[in-house]
Amino acid sequence: MPRRSNSGLKGGPGSRPPWLSCGLCLVIFLSQVALLQGHPQCLDYGPPFRPSRRLEFCSDYGSFGCCDQHKDRRVAARYQDIMDYFDLRGHELCGGYIKDILCQECSPYAAHLYDAENPQTPLRNLPGLCSDYCFAFHSNCHSAISLLTNDRDLQDAQDKDSARFCHLLNLPDKDYCFPNVLRNDQLNRRLGVVAEDHEGCLQLCLAEVANGLRNPVAMVHAGDGSHRFFVAEQVGVVWVYLPDGSRLEQPFLDLKSAVLTTPWIGDERGFLGLAFHPQFRRNRKFYIYYSFLGRRKVEKIRISEMKVSRADPNKADPKSERIILEIEEPASNHNGGQLLFGLDGYMYIFTGDGGQAGDPFGKFGNAQNKSSLLGKVLRIDVNGAGSGGRQYRIPLDNPFVSELGAHPAVYAYGVRNMWRCAVDRGDPITRQGRGRIFCGDVGQNKFEEIDLIVKGGNYGWRAKEGFECYDKKLCFNTSLNDVLPIYAYGHAVGKSVTGGYVYRGCESPNLNGLYIFGDFMSGRLMALQEDRKSKKWKKRDICSGSTVTCAFPGLINTYSKFIISFAEDEAGELYFLATSYPSAYAAYGSIYKFIDPSRRAPPGKCKHKPVPVQTKSKRIPFRPLAKTVLDLLKEQSEKAARKTSNGTLASSADRASSKKLASATHSKTRQRGPGRKKKARAWFPASQGLRKKSLYPRSGRIRLSAQRRPAGASLP
Known part of the structure; x- marks a missing residue:
């Protein structure tokens, strides 16, 4: 990084931050910031981007950099103003x-060139220039310096020798000064592409958006333009989060008294699903999926319709519940829990196989029994009651409507316990992939799988687990038309898949088309990338970005281990919900937003204006618990500075003490004669040790606490 001097600071010495007055602190801070060498970053502290339209003036950065058309025109106007002072x-x-x-304001390394990679440091007036280029510029155009900068030190060097001027603009890292930074193929070859570590793991960063939640199982939006999101806790409480990040003090819905769950780690029962009607803005309807205890203490799952209160758009009407469907659960696990609406307007319900191991219910298990609602994907029309006392209608094109003995609501079967499914919004431009439904199906002993839901599909359970046979007798007796997973992984990778989403947001263009998911038990994040020609899916690992990769304001690179669910906000940005302690009553849950720090959308492209919603409840501001990468770097810097400072002060004190004692010893020797010399020397080291201990006690050290990550059973 550039050497700090008054010339490098905007406005000269008067603008120097108080902490820079300590030369020692400056050295420590620079050694810490040196870790960020060549960090692609703009002067607004955001990642570079690809302009939506061609740049006319700073065309070298037209394909990737830090300028949009507006800023390009502004730079061009300043250039014209300066050149008006010159003759031909x-x-x-x-x-x-x-x-x-x-x-250089448009360079993808602008923050580095202007010494702005840390938001707490002031900007340079001029970018860092390589020596040869700087000397040539000063030799030919030193009269332009006063037009380019108001920095006094740089202006004072205008008419003097170029060595002084170029020293002030020196960047110690020669590869990153201008114009070397443009010529370095190693730096620019993968610029703007998702960063990878040496093993090919995609380095993504996170932003913490919520915390203090009790096993957050779902985060959904209402699709009403308000850009609120609703977060459901396993205990049966749903909270409203507003676009400014605050949470409303009063819950949207509180069903704790009705929902069946316990504090046991890994208990799969509880409030499991939430979905808003596609016409929510008009009809105020939403749908919930939860466990409850029926008569004679029979465990069931219930799917109900509710409405939002007319008096308060952020409160559900507790008296509006209309029970649509109840299904008896033979065991406490494998409860499914996903509700979603397809592009066809119908509601899809994803149930588990009823629990226990190996789907032991009946001759072939619940999942293969089309008369059972367990182990299925159900599709129903919730816009009215049907025949036979049903509180829903059956879509006429459901695949087994005419099959004798099959339940007409069944859309697909052979499911073990699909935990988290999502509808693909489709490519923002081509719409390719729109409407596909992806699911993570939790395995038994060996494999976890990702499936694409198709009408009438048999997903193989319990005959198959992943790509392999589970029940060999049943496996060899079934047809060969089972729908195979698009991807399956073994238990060396993880033991409980959590289905995710295909990223279709705006802010991180590199992620478009990646299906991002995770594993509850191992805490691993993964992605699938489709090869459109072969229709095959390639797995990519996702890892927390390095210190350099995530050194942007507000970004973190750590998260709680147990990944419970994934979510998509109204704008299409992607999140995941996790906890460090998987108990339904433990408030250790957090929500994280995915950020690709390698490239962002052009400024202004992803802005949206939320539809205002009246709030009657108090707003609770968001207070992050996770420390950002920049906070951690700052702490490390301050800790190193204190350690070095204490050592320097101790050394100075020791030297002063030595001089004082030596003087005293010399005085005593002169007064008392040679016989006292030995005694004085024997006393000196002990005195020094006492002085050192009393002046510098071992206290006040910063400790970076590790996250709590206890072992726990699988939620799904």
Whole structure:
């Protein structure tokens, strides 16, 4: 990074931050920031981007950099103002230099060139220039310096020798000064592409958006333009989060008294699903999926319809519940829990196989029994009651409507326990993939799988687990038309898949089309990338970005281990919900937003104006618990500074003490004669040790606490 001097600070010495007054602190801070060498970052502290339209002036950065068309025109206007001071000869000599220097604001390394990679440090007036280029510029165009900067030190060096001027603009890391930074193929070859570690793991960063939740099982939006999101806890409480990040003090819904769950780690019962009607803005309807205890203490799952209160748009009407469907659960696990609406307007319900191991119910198990509602994907029309006392209608094109003995609501079968499914919004431009339904199906002993739901599909359980036979007798007796997973992984990777989403948001263009999911038990994040020609899916690992990768304001690179669910906000940005202690009553749950720090969308492209919603409840501001990467770097820097400072002060005190004692010893020797010399020397080291201990006690050290990650059973 550039050497700090008054010339490097905006406005000169008067703008120097108080902590920079300590030269020692400066050295420590620079050693810490040196870790961020060549960190692609703009002057607004965000990642670079690809402009939506071609740049006319700073065309070197037209494919990737830090300028959009508006900023490009602004730089061009400043260039024109400066060049008005030059004659034709001046234009020929200096025009290229001045354009190059001004356009460094558009460089993907702008923050590095202007010493702005840390938001707490002031900007340079001019970018860091390589020595040869700087000397040539000063030799030919030193008169332009006063037009380019108001920095006094740089202006004072204008008419003096170029060595002083170029020293002030020096960047110690020669590969990153201008114009070397443009010529370095190693730096620019993968610029703007998702960062990977040496094993090919995609480095993504996170932003913490909520915490203090009790096993957050779902986060959904209402699709009403308000950009609120609703977070459901396993205990049966749903909270409203507003676009500004605050949470309403009063819950949207509180069903704790009705929902069946316990504090046991890994208990799969509880409030499991939430979905808003596609016409929610008009009819105020939403749907819930939860465990409850029926008569004679029979465990069941219930799917109900409710409405939002007319008096308060952020409160459910507790008296509006209309029970749509109840299914008896023979065991306490494998309860399914996903509700979603397809593009066809119908509601899809994903149930588990009823629990225990190996689906032991009946001759072939619940999942293969089309008369059972367990182990299925159900599709129903909730916009009215049907025949036979049903509180829903059966879509006429459901695949087994005419099959004798099959339940007409069954859309697909052979499911073990699909935990988290999602509808693909489709490519923002081509709409390719729109409407596909992805699910994670939790395995038994060996494999976890990701499935694409198709009408009438048999997903193989219990005959198959993943791509392999589970019940060999049943496996060899079934047809060969089972729908195979698009991906399956073994238990060396993880033991409980959590289905995710295909990223279709705006803010991180590199992620478009990646299906991102995780594993509850191992805490691993993964992605699948489709090869459109072969229709095959390639697995990519996702890892927490490095310190350099995630050194942007507000970003973190750690998260709680147990990944419970994934979510998509109204704008299509992707999140996941996790906890460090998987008990339904433990408030250790957090929500994280995915961020790709390698590239962002052009500024302004992803802005949206939420529809205002009246709030009657008090807003609770969000207070992050996770420390950002920049906070951790700052703490490390301050800790190193204190340690070095204490050592320096101790050394100074020791030298002062030595001089004082030596003087005293010399005085006593002169007064008392040679016989006292030995005694004085024997006393000196002990005195020094006591002084050192009393002046510098071992206290006040910063400790970075590790996250709690106890072992626990699988939620799904």
